[in-house]
Amino acid sequence: xxxxxxxxxxxxxxxxxxxxxxxxxxxxxxxxxxxxxxxxxxxxxxxxxxxxxxxxxxxxxxxxxxxxxxxxxxxxxxxxxxxxxxxxxxxxxxxxxxxxxxxxxxxxxxxxxxxxxxxxxxxxxxxxxxxxxxxxxxxxxxxxxxxxxxxxxxxxxxxxxxxxxxxxxxxxxxxxxxxxxxxxxxxxxxxxxxxxxxxxxxxxxxxxxxxxxxxxxxxxxxxxxxxxxxxxxxxxxxxxxxxxxxxxxxxxxxxxxxxxxxxxxxxxxxxxxxxxxxxxxxxxxxxxxxxxxxxxxxxxxxxxxxxxxxxxxxxxxxxxxxxxxxxxxxxxxxxxxxxxxxxxxxxxxxxxxxxxxxxxxxxxxxxxxxxxxxxxxxxxxxxxxxxxxxxxxxxxxxxxxxxxxxxxxxxxxxxxxxxxxxxxxxxxxxxxxxxxxxxxxxxxxxxxxxxxxxxxxxxxxxxxxx
Ligand SMILES: Nc1ncnc2c1ncn2[C@@H]1O[C@H](COP(=O)(O)OP(=O)(O)OP(=O)(O)O)[C@@H](O)[C@H]1O
Ligand SMILES: [Mg+2]
Numbered sequence: 154x155x156x157x158x159x160x161x162x163x164x165x166x167x168x169x170x171x172x173x174x175x176x177x178x179x180x181x182x183x184x185x186x187x188x189x190x191x192x193x194x195x196x197x198x199x200x201x202x203x204x205x206x207x208x209x210x211x212x213x214x215x216x217x218x219x220x221x222x223x224x225x226x227x228x229x230x231x232x233x234x235x236x237x238x239x240x241x242x243x244x245x246x247x248x249x250x251x252x253x254x255x256x257x258x259x260x261x262x263x264x265x266x267x268x269x270x271x272x273x274x275x276x277x278x279x280x281x282x283x284x285x286x287x288x289x290x291x292x293x294x295x296x297x298x299x300x301x302x303x304x305x306x307x308x309x310x311x312x313x314x315x316x317x318x319x320x321x322x323x324x325x326x327x328x329x330x331x332x333x334x335x336x337x338x339x340x341x342x343x344x345x346x347x348x349x350x351x352x353x354x355x356x357x358x359x360x361x362x363x364x365x366x367x368x369x370x371x372x373x374x375x376x377x378x379x380x381x382x383x384x385x386x387x388x389x390x391x392x393x394x395x396x397x398x399x400x401x402x403x404x405x406x407x408x409x410x411x412x413x414x415x416x417x418x419x420x421x422x423x424x425x426x427x428x429x430x431x432x433x434x435x436x437x438x439x440x441x442x443x444x445x446x447x448x449x450x451x452x453x454x455x456x457x458x459x460x461x462x463x464x465x466x467x468x469x470x471x472x473x474x475x476x477x478x479x480x481x482x483x484x485x486x487x488x489x490x491x492x493x494x495x496x497x498x499x500x501x502x503x504x505x506x507x508x509x510x511x512x513x514x515x516x517x518x519x520x521x522x523x524x525x526x527x528x529x530x531x532x533x534x535x536x537x538x539x540x541x542x543x544x545x546x547x548x549x550x551x552x553x554x555x556x557x558x559x560x561x562x563x564x565x566x567x568x569x570x571x572x573x574x575x576x577x578x579x580x581x582x583x584x585x586x587x588x589x590x591x592x593x594x595x596x597x598x599x600x601x602x603x604x605x606x607x608x609x610x611x612x613x614x615x616x617x618x619x
Contacts (some may be wrong), residue, residue, distance in 0.1 A: 235287035369422020432463020
């Protein structure tokens with residue numbers, strides 16, 4: 154990204170798009186910056202004369218596929234309503250194939266600039282910034298959207314002092330990680346090397362926990378002033394994510410005022426195995442809440458936190474809840490519904506030594522179910538014969554109903570054995586801890602093999618044309 158340097162000033166005066174009116178609605182007034190995916194302009198939305206930022210993608214939408222994907226991804230971003238997420242006003246493509254997305258015009262600086270100017274930050278400031286990033290991303294995860302490119306350049310910091318708050322950019326505008334290269338067929342790793350999760354570095358499947366890793370890198374950088382893995386080439390950095398140990402804060406900072414609990418939170422995000430990270434942003438937020446209490450002197454630190462199957466286990470005398478901002482999200486028209494990201498199988502399956510329903514497992518499952526039920530979750534507790542158990546703890550099981558849709562609708566959903574489950578839209582019953590793998594296929598489209606998990610009530614599978 155370049156901004157405000159003499160070269161940018163030059164390019165502003167000659168930029169061919171300044172002065173253009175896109176789709177008769179967005180007048181490009183000034184080039185603000187250019188980044189990896191495109192240029193960002195200050196613009197005015199006609200006829201309401203609203204100031205906005207318009208991002209014009211580098212890649213012209215020459216192919217139907219590029220255009221379809223762009224519209225699908227922009228429509229996903231436009232659904233998000235969290236106050237810490239940049240608001241997308243509109244999107245479109247001009248007659249000469251300029252794909253653009255119009256959004257709220259932000260005044261301030263990116264987190265990358267803030268880090269350059271001010272890091273390392275105090276633990277409480279770093280915590281507050283990251284808490285807001287997590288809150289934004291959590292809403293997206295609730296809707297099945299994985300960001301995949303969380304990095305300081307994609308986080309804007311607005312306001313100063315007590316009024317400082319963040320806006321996360323570029324949801325849905327990131328290519329699918331691991332998509333095969335159209336020319337070579339090889340899987341591509343997409344993202345920014347210093348912030349990429351090990352599974353992204355390997356171009357394997359990503360899920361919400363990959364975003365948790367990236368936020369962990371951002372948090373590490375805010376607290377220490379540098380990213381955990383530095384290298385002279387991207388390959389070296391990517392390798393380090395997959396194999397090198399995360400440095401201790403004490404190795405980097407001369408004066409380390411980060412508590413043990415806070416460092417544990419960062420290191421938990423940065424686990425190589427997704428199953429050893431926080432299972433969800435909500436769990437990450439719960440852990441941050443404990444750190445915040447410690448920082449405010451409300452509890453004696455260090456609080457001995459543990460993680461069990463992606464969930465934070467607190468000491469018995471402590472409880473924290475997370476205030477969720479629940480924002481109504483407008484439904485998408487059927488033709489643009491998009492999953493943006495395949496969630497891979499979560500790590501909730503019990504460890505072999507515990508057996509499927511040992512006491513701790515049942516207790517954790519019950520607490521989890523109760524929390525979800527209280528919070529309006531979609532898991533249902535089932536008991537007795539229905540669960541196929543024989544009394545006691547084994548009689549308890551949890552099931553959920555997943556509403557599976559696809560674009561295009563009417564796709565066949567098959568077990569990997571080939572047995573037909575039905576056609577979309579389809580209701581699929583799942584048992585907690587037992588993700589199901591299915592193939593979704595439709596004539597003229599590439600078949601997709603996906604994991605169906607219980608982490609959300611609705612799933613939309615987008616099929617790519619053959
Ligand atoms: N809504 C906005 N309001 C004001 N400035 C913005 C807005 N969105 C983006 N920018 C500016 O434009 C810059 C470029 O954004 P862009 O996303 O294209 O690049 P990047 O984040 O550096 O790279 P990448 O393409 O990998 O995301 C941002 O870093 C930010 O300074
Ligand atoms: Mg960006």
